[in-house]
Structures are given as structure tokens and as C-alpha cells.
């Protein structure tokens with residue numbers, strides 16, 4: 001077991017593209033760290049640098065108190081699980097898991113002990129003689145995990161290991177991975193672009209954007225207090241509503257404390273449909289444009305089109321965007337209905353006009 005520390009890590013690819021622009025992350029021993037961010041933000045690059053599959057342009061990668069920048073991947077004591085885990089098709093499940101250990105010259109008795117233990121943990125015991133083609137997608141994924149587990153590494157590295165699975169299996173495997181990691185207590189770094197996977201798996205969540213860390217912390221703390229509008233709209237689905245404060249009615253409702261803020265954020269679930277205006281809160285008139293019923297809850301898409309004239313008279317403001325409201329149950333207003341929604345003061349998120357700074361009200 002080991003901690004993993006990234007100190008001002010940088011990566012410039014051949015050709016001059018700067019993919020990682022100085023990243024600092026501290027993963028404590030036994031923690032589950034998730035790197036999340038949009039496609040191309042540098043998640044795989046960072047993970048591959050920890051694995052030793054990419055050279056490090058600047059900064060230090062420290063595993064268990066040892067700087068590993070110059071250490072070969074095989075000597076870093078890590079095991080990696082990829083999206084395309086490519087099992088050996090002609091080998092049995094047992095041999096797929098045993099292969100890497102035998103390659104390292106491990107005695108057959110110890111190989112058997114480790115493979116049997118991994119098979120027990122992953123519930124693959126009854127399938128050890130099968131070939132990969134005789135397994136379901138989820139079972140194959142578990143064999144790939146087994147190959148990593150038998151190594152008994154200090155650190156697990158996962159790069160989107162579930163993205164080839166269907167939605168139901170993804171959820172089941174997500175729970176399995178979390179249970180397994182809790183049991184083994186192996187420090188883990190897990191890459192995904194799925195914010196729900198990130199929220200549910202992480203002890204420590206790292207939100208990345210354009211080669212930089214946008215925010216690091218406990219997932220719920222990030223959900224409750226996103227540091228930037230990027231994080232606010234990336235974490236949470238449907239995303240947080242973000243509105244320009246400009247010179248419109250929102251500003252007059254917010255009063256003095258909002259003078260530094262340019263953007264107001266309200267999560268869809270923090271709106272209620274009401275004619276009241278909560279003290280210090282914000283109320284918005286909306287025209288209902290679309291309704292989505294997903295069973296336990298309903299998403300109402302409204303427009304603030306009533307403001308169109310006023311905003312036309314104040315160029316420089318954002319156009320009146322869609323507002324998403326999330327209500328429990330299946331009851332919803334009719335399309336075209338004029339409604340009023342409101343959020344209380346404690347549920348408001350204020351950001352600077354460029355979205356880069358959170359302002360505490």
C-alpha cells in the first residue's frame with residue numbers, strides 16, 4: 001500500500017502540445033481517487049504518467065515516498081485496468097490471471113493461491129476453465145480486474161474500465177469495484193468522464209479541465225460548493241442552471257451582496273413551483289417548453305422569454321436561456337403554461353462574471 005503524490009506535474013507531447021499544465025494531487029494510502037473531466041482534458045495522459053507509460057515533462061510523481069519519474073513501469077508496483085482490457089482469447093480464465101505472475105517467475109503454488117483468492121473475491125471460481133468468449137461482458141471485466149488483483153500491487157490504476165458495458169452492468173460493476181477496493185484497501189486512481197460514476201466511487205474527486213485541476217475534494221463538498229461554473233455545470237445531472245445576473249430582475253432580487261457576482265447558479269432540484277418569493281431568494285417567471293417524466297421525478301424545461309424585450313434593450317447580457325426544474329413525482333404543468341419558480345437564499349451559488357471564482361453570499 002502507498003500514497004500517490006503529484007507535484008506540479010506537466011506533460012508536453014512531441015510537437016509542443018501541452019496536455020498537462022501543472023497538476024498537484026495528493027492521494028492518501030488506501031484512498032479511492034477519481035479523475036473526472038470532459039474528453040481531451042488529460043485524464044489518460046495523467047494516469048499513464050503515473051503508470052510510467054508516458055514520460056513526465058515536469059514536476060514529480062511520488063509513489064509510497066519514492067519519486068518514480070525515472071522508474072520503469074514494471075518496477076513501480078502498480079497494476080492497470082484499461083477500457084480495452086483484451087484478455088488472451090485462447091487461454092482459460094485461470095491462465096489469463098496466472099499469466100503475468102508466471103512471466104515474473106513466480107512459483108506455481110503461489111500463483112495458484114493468488115488466482116484462487118482473486119477468483120473467490122470476484123466470484124469467478126466456477127468459471128476458471130472457461131475461455132473469454134464463454135463469458136458475459138461483466139464476467140470478462142471481472143477477469144481483467146482479477147489480473148490486476150493477483151499482482152497485489154501498491155496502487156490500482158483504472159482508465160474507464162466500465163465504458164464498454166451496458167448501462168445496467170456498469171452500475172453493478174461500479175458497486176463491485178467500490179466494495180472490492182474497500183476490502184483490499186489498495187490506493188486507487190480511477191479515470192472516467194461519467195460524473196455519476198465519479199461521485200459514487202470517489203473518496204477524493206479531481207475535476208479536470210484543459211490539462212488543469214479545476215477543483216479537488218470530497219465529492220459531496222464539491223457538489224455543494226463548486227468552485228467555478230465549469231465544475232458547477234459538470235458535476236450534477238441535469239446540470240446546474242447558470243444565469244447572467246447583468247442588470248435584470250435577478251440583480252434587484254439579490255440585492256447588495258451580489259454586486260461582485262456576474263453569474264447566478266441554481267440546481268434544478270433547488271427550485272420549487274410557487275407564487276411566494278422566499279426572503280433573500282430568487283423567483284423567476286417561466287414559460288414551460290418541454291416536460292420529461294423519468295418515473296420518480298420530472299424535469300421541466302422553461303424559458304425566461306418574458307425577459308426577451310428587456311434583454312434586447314440591455315445588450316451584453318446573456319440571452320434568456322432554458323431553465324431546468326426538477327420536481328419529485330410525475331405531476332407537471334402543461335406545455336406553454338406560465339409558472340413561477342423560486343429558490344431560497346441558501347441554495348444560490350454566486351460566481352464572478354468570468355465563472356472562475358465562487359463568491360460566498
Ligand SMILES: Nc1ncnc2c1ncn2[C@@H]1O[C@H](COP(=O)(O)OP(=O)(O)OP(=O)(O)O)[C@@H](O)[C@H]1O
Nearest residue numbers: 013014017019038039040041042043044045046193
Ligand atoms: N501521443 C500524443 N501526442 C500528442 N497529443 C496527444 C497524445 N496523446 C494525447 N494527446 C492530446 O492530449 C490531450 C489529452 O489527451 P488524453 O488522452 O489524456 O485525454 P482524456 O482526458 O483521457 O480524454 P478521453 O476522455 O477522450 O479519453 C488531448 O488533446 C489529446 O489530443
Ligand SMILES: [Mg+2]
Nearest residue numbers: 043044045159
Ligand atoms: Mg482517456
